[in-house]
Amino acid sequence: MMSAANANPALPADWRDFLALTKPRVMTLVVFTGLCGMLAAPVPIHPVLGFTAILCIALGAGAAGALNQWYEADLDAKMKRTQGRPLPAGRMERQSALHFGVWLAAFSLFLMYVAINWVATLILAVSILFYVFVYTIWLKRRTPQNIVIGGAAGAFPPLIGWAAATGDVATLPLLLFALIFLWTPPHFWALALFVKTDYANAGVPMLPVVAGERTTRIQIGLYTLPMIAAAAAPWPLGLTGMVYGLTAALMSGIFLAMAVQVATRRTAPEDGMIPEKRLFKFSILYLFVLFGALVIDRWVG
């Protein structure tokens, strides 16, 4: 359905709406983890090539976001959190979003291949395809495990950054991949707990909708444990120094305390879901701080 905002089909979409299709806020974390993966690599990369690699990661993530919004326009229209996006709000035609996403993906891969190397290009391609086909099209509407498996899509950037610098993949970027992969369930389930109604209205089988709050809370607690193990592993394995190790220990301790609080409580009537919202916000800070500490650790070392 077209809204009044775009009742005139001749009105071309605003360039800001194309920018919104790329999910710039999500891209911030993607770019940051990709950059840190690159800076943590033992081989320095020329700043121009490093900038190009990060640009390609950002464009690839933007393309995946645009294709996600193209496919999920009907779902987005049913959820408060997303109904203001360009497609559900009727400010853009679906075909424009599809073309934009496909061309942006192709461009990011082309540039990565020409300027950087085929390993980084391959991982970038896998991450885009995984997000669009495995997460968006296959899993999201079918299973409450959607964000568990789909979380892999967001875990690729440090691998891509590392591969851009070195041309291969090693243990440390694989551990960073595991960290983001295992971080995704507690992060998204904390969000799902306080926007449960939204997901239920849209028919998205998020864990709180399908299995209930109790199970979701327990799962948040359980997934936090291997996540912390992945976060801590680089230090005892000798892949990082003390700066990263101590930061990871401190931040993981706080994360665990918050996760335990969320896991052990029950929602009261008129509950403001404060611990869940706090865990969700802290989980974003957690990744930023850990990846930042990784880079500082490299510089100090």
Added chain:
Amino acid sequence: MNDPRGEDVIHMPASELELIRARQRARARVMALLLGAFVVLVFAISIVKMKLGHSG
């Protein structure tokens, strides 16, 4: 008129036509900026690759 949506545009109020033109101008400006940036980037990548090729 060369506009593929010519029929719609002809019967449109002036204010809407102006809005369309403003959007088109803004998009053209952004596209020009992006293309310019791309040219600069390709130039910089070429120079760096040549330098790395010589030093390697």
